[in-house]
Amino acid sequence: MDSSEFLHFLATRVSVREYDGDCISEEDAEYLLTAASKAPSAGNLEAWDVVIVTDPGQLEMLSDAAGNQHQIRDSGCVFCVCANYVRSMSRYGDRGIMFAVEDATIAATYMMLAAHARRLHTCWIGAFDDNEVKGILDLPAHIRPVTLLCVGKGEAPARGPERMAPSGHTHYDIWQAPIVP
Template identity: 55%
Template sequence: MNSSDFLDFISTRSSVRTYKSEPVSDEEINFIISCASKAPSAGNRESWDVIIVTDESVKEILCDCAFNQEHLIKAPVILAVCANYIRSMSQYGERGILYAVEDATIAATYMMLAAHSLRLQTCWTGAFDDEAVSETLGLLQHARPIALLAVGHGTLPEYRTERMPVSEHIHEETW
């Protein structure tokens, strides 16, 4: 893949909130998570875990935890990506908390790109009640939910949102 192909690939990915009832196969989910395992991580600690949610009643509860974001019910699969603090804290102490959040964020991004390569759609959901999600999913004390990724065969939006010019993000040497 050349740089132009890669730019085209990432440019065609977008958040989707409308899903068809068509299931996502176990093979597709395994591929998505296998790709995430290739993501860079601090000290190679891989301080992330994922909970695969397909149960309708659990998805409904997660929708409530996420302030009624309906796409969480409609998507056939929710990948709850969590930071696992203990893995990175065992090497980095308190700084490991940040590294675990970063590891989980990068892994979730890899999951979204892997799903896109399978022509599946995703939506990163980060607005939710952390405690309610943790309780719903039975997270251990050293884990924190970072993202609820809706995954499925979706309907692409009619238009793509405008992006800021790249120049708005760039600073040289100092801010």
């Protein structure tokens, strides 16, 4: 894949909210997990864990915990990607909390891209009640859910959203406010 193909690959990945409800195959799930295991990680501690949820009752409860976002229930499969604080705090102390969230975020991003490579669709859900999700999935105290990643076959929107130009995010050497005409 050359650099222009890579940018096209990234541009064609969009969040999908309409799914057929079928669970992904075990082979696809393993592929996504393998991709996540290749993600960079602070101190190579891989301070992330995943709970794969396919049970319709569990998906319904997760949907409720996320403000009734139907794509959670309809996707048939959700990867709850979690930060494992203890794993990174063992080396980095309090700063390890941030590193664990970063590790989980990068791992989830790799899963999204791996799903796209497998012609699967995803939707990153970050708006949910942490305590409800922890209770539904019986997560230990040192584990924080970072995203509910819906994965499955779905109906992609006709086109992706408009994006801000890179220059709108970029500052050189120091933070400079944008020039307003």
